[in-house]
Amino acid sequence: xxEPLIRFTDVNFIYAKAHGGEGLAALKxxxxxxxxxxxxxxxxxxxxGKSTLAKHVNAxxxxxxxxxIVDGLDTVDQxxxxxxxxxxxxxxxxxxxxxxxxxxxxxxAFGPENLGVPSLEIQSRVTSSLEAVGMLSYRLHSxxxxxxxxxxxxxxxxxxxxxxxxxxxxxxxxxxxxxxxSEVMSTIHSLNREKGITVLxxxxxxxxxxxxxxxxxxxxxxxxxxxxxREVFSQVxxxxxxxxxxxxxxxxxxxxxxxxxxIPQGTLTVNEMVMLLCPSD
Amino acid sequence: MxxxxxxxxxxxxxxxxxxxxxxxxxxxxxxxxxxxxxxxxKGFIGYGLVALGIALVVRASNIPLRFVLRGVxxxxxxxxxxxxxxxxxxxxxxxxxxxxxxxxxxxxxRGLMMGTRLLLLIIGTSMLTLTTSPxxxxxxxxxxxxxxxxxxxxxxxxxxxxxxxLRFIPTLLxxxxxxxxxxxxRGADFQSGGITQRAKSLIPLLVPLFVNAFRRxxxxxxxxxxxxxxxxxxxxxxxxxxxxxxxxxxxxxxxAFALVVGAFF
Numbered sequence: 001x002x003e004p005l006i007r008f009t010d011v012n013f014i015y016a017k018a019h020g021g022e023g024l025a026a027l028k029x030x031x032x033x034x035x036x037x038x039x040x041x042x043x044x045x046x047x048x049g050k051s052t053l054a055k056h057v058n059a060x061x062x063x064x065x066x067x068x069i070v071d072g073l074d075t076v077d078q079x080x081x082x083x084x085x086x087x088x089x090x091x092x093x094x095x096x097x098x099x100x101x102x103x104x105x106x107x108x109a110f111g112p113e114n115l116g117v118p119s120l121e122i123q124s125r126v127t128s129s130l131e132a133v134g135m136l137s138y139r140l141h142s143x144x145x146x147x148x149x150x151x152x153x154x155x156x157x158x159x160x161x162x163x164x165x166x167x168x169x170x171x172x173x174x175x176x177x178x179x180x181x182s183e184v185m186s187t188i189h190s191l192n193r194e195k196g197i198t199v200l201x202x203x204x205x206x207x208x209x210x211x212x213x214x215x216x217x218x219x220x221x222x223x224x225x226x227x228x229x230r231e232v233f234s235q236v237x238x239x240x241x242x243x244x245x246x247x248x249x250x251x252x253x254x255x256x257x258x259x260x261x262x263i264p265q266g267t268l269t270v271n272e273m274v275m276l277l278c279p280s281d
Numbered sequence: 282m283x284x285x286x287x288x289x290x291x292x293x294x295x296x297x298x299x300x301x302x303x304x305x306x307x308x309x310x311x312x313x314x315x316x317x318x319x320x321x322x323k324g325f326i327g328y329g330l331v332a333l334g335i336a337l338v339v340r341a342s343n344i345p346l347r348f349v350l351r352g353v354x355x356x357x358x359x360x361x362x363x364x365x366x367x368x369x370x371x372x373x374x375x376x377x378x379x380x381x382x383x384x385x386x387x388x389x390x391r392g393l394m395m396g397t398r399l400l401l402l403i404i405g406t407s408m409l410t411l412t413t414s415p416x417x418x419x420x421x422x423x424x425x426x427x428x429x430x431x432x433x434x435x436x437x438x439x440x441x442x443x444x445x446x447l448r449f450i451p452t453l454l455x456x457x458x459x460x461x462x463x464x465x466x467r468g469a470d471f472q473s474g475g476i477t478q479r480a481k482s483l484i485p486l487l488v489p490l491f492v493n494a495f496r497r498x499x500x501x502x503x504x505x506x507x508x509x510x511x512x513x514x515x516x517x518x519x520x521x522x523x524x525x526x527x528x529x530x531x532x533x534x535x536x537a538f539a540l541v542v543g544a545f546f
Contacts, residue, residue: 058507082509090507097500100508102416102448109519114509122519144451158508 003072004033005166005198006057006088011066013052013221026052027063028221034200036165039192041209041229042202044218045243050202053218054170057200058088071165086115089159093171095151096143104130104146104154105139111162122161129161130154132195133187149180153187160191166198167191173205181205206233206247210268217242234266249273293414299527300342300412305421307528308409311535315405318539319398327546328397334538335405342412352407353400360399367392419443424522437513445501453494460489 013027026049034040044050055061056068059075071087073080089111092098101107105126112122130136133153143151152172159167169188173181185208192199201212209215215232217225219242225232233239233250240246246254253267263276295301300308315331322328339349353360373387410418423440430436461471464485471482 060503060507082511085507085509090504092500092504092507094497094500096452097497098504100448100501100505101444106416106519110505110510111508113516113518114511116515116517119518119521122517126519142451143448144455162509 002035005036005038005071006032006034006200007067007069008032008053008056009067009069011056011063011068013049013056013061014064015052026221027056030066030221030223032216032223034166034198036198037192037196039189039199039211039213040201040216041212041214042200042216042218043204043206043209043232043244045204047220048218049221050218051170052221054090054168054200054202057166057168058090059084060090082115086162087165089162089164089167091152091155091159091167091169091172093174095148095155095175098155099143099151099158102142103139104135104141104143107143107154108158108161111158115162125161125163126157129157132160132191133157147180148176149183152176152180152184156184156187156191160195160197164197166200168200168202170202171204172201173203173208181208185211204244206245210247217244229268230266232266233268236265294344294348294411295414296343296412298341298343298412300338300408302527303412303531304522304524304528305413305417306425306522306524307532308413309418309421309425310532312406312409314535314539316402318543319402319405321543322546323394324546325394325397327542328394328401330542330546331401331405332397334542335401335408338408339404342408344408344411348411349404349407352411353403356399356403360396363399364392364396367395415447416444419447420518420520420522437516441513449497452497453490456493457486457490460486 008030011027011030012025014023014025016023028049030049030053032053042050042053052061056063056075057070059068059070059081062068062076068075070084073084073087075081075084099107100110108126108129109122112125117125126139127136130139133156135150135153135157138146138150138154143154146154155172156167156169167188172188173184176184188199188201189211191197201208203209209232210229212229215225215227215229216223217232217239224242225235225238233246236246236250236254245251247268249267249270249272253263253265253273257263257265267273267276315335318331322331339346368384368388369382371385371388371391373385376384376386376389378384413421419440422443423436426434426436426439461469465471469482469485471479471486473479474482
């Protein structure tokens with residue numbers, strides 16, 4: 001059996017209260033394996049613990065009890081923290097608050113600079129990272145001249161210039177308009193497909209989950225549901241009870257089925273629906 | 282409101298001239314030499330020579346004169362103020378007198394000298410900011426301060442702070458504008474009233490701005506840490522500064538010029 005790239009074993013995390021007393025348990029008995037090259041989506045409404053989960057992967061937070069292993073390294077090990085952060089890049093929600101430098105290329109160089117990579121190598125990494133996210137022609141722009149989606153792509157380039165094995169994206173599209181969202185989503189998918197980078201995508205947009213290999217649904221700090229998008233979205237009732245929506249097409253399929261149409265559970269895309277309703281040849 | 286948007290940071294004009302290509306450290310050091318020189322030189326011949334030197338640099342930088350002079354405009358008031366002050370406040374041979382205001386020959390000369398000195402100072406140092414990008418400038422300051430680390434000057438931290446400030450000024454200006462519009466939509470009035478009234482009306486602008494700035498700082502710190510930032514130790518640079526032959530020559534020329542002019546005039 002393959003070793004997982006990321007392994008959570010019985011992870012509990014409690015946010016400490018400032019004045020003692022009971023803290024808030026944000027993760028409860030989380031067990032999770034993520035394998036190399038996988039595209040895993042984490043779903044959950046606000047406060048379900050999904051961001052806390054994300055911050056555990058690159059040691060920004062460490063478990064109160066339990067263990068997180070990333071590529072063979074324990075996140076509790078202080079000496080390995082920087083190695084882990086090189087292996088797991090993180091992209092955050094607010095595109096404005098994660099760009100450091102005054103030009104795009106300087107920002108993409110920030111990570112490798114921290115790692116002590118030689119100048120020439122940094123330059124080639126900056127070029128290839130910007131190319132991978134389609135922002136090469138903006139290399140001398142300053143961040144405030146870019147749109148939200150472009151800033152987020154620069155942030156992604158800034159992470160992949162560190163040559164990580166895995167990228168964790170913590171609701172990267174939450175503050176973007178629909179155009180920006182699809183820009184960012186197609187960038188993430190192409191990185192996963194073409195460079196084989198493992199992706200842990202945290203979101204509350206159902207549509208962004210459809211292309212994932214595996215979906216994890218969280219509620220109140222626990223993993224409540226796990227499986228392929230098709231498996232997960234066939235549990236319409238359960239998802240509704242967790243205050244989560246299902247994709248529009250799945251919703252339509254559910255309603256049609258209730259009216260007596262023969263439509264299989266977990267229909268996800270418009271194309272599938274078209275084939276089911278108007279079967280041609 | 283539109284004023285906020287037109288604020289540009291620094292006045293860097295990109296180019297590929299001899300002056301642009303110089304190492305930022307050369308330009309910073311030369312500017313310091315210029316400042317010292319201007320306070321050593323006494324007399325119009327000396328100022329004339331310095332002016333000639335600056336004119337040569339301006340010429341070599343290929344920067345249109347109007348951009349150079351644009352930097353002088355905001356300081357015009359100070360310039361005129363200095364001139365008038367010296368004109369009326371110096372004792373000596375009286376040229377003419379209106380009631381208790383007397384204009385003296387010495388005052389005229391001293392006023393003109395101070396004015397020229399200030400003018401040359403502004404134009405000379407603006408050549409630094411005109412031909413050097415803020416990023417290069419920060420890099421230059423960081424490397425120049427690096428030896429000071431031993432006596433506790435946090436060179437890298439200062440440079441990092443400057444970079445982040447430069448990065449966030451446009452963002453915060455944008456945000457100020459957004460908050461202002463939001464508050465105006467709810468009936469806030471930023472324009473009318475006396476000075477206390479106006480100061481008071483800024484509170485609903487400043488409070489959210491500061492709260493957001495702190496939130497940003499927090500987010501940024503986490504993002505920087507996630508990208509492996511742990512201070513200046515062991516850090517490399519996208520572009521290392523290189524001291525080239527042209528830098529040596531430029532610096533040598535500036536020093537020689539300063540010594541000669543400073544010693545004789």
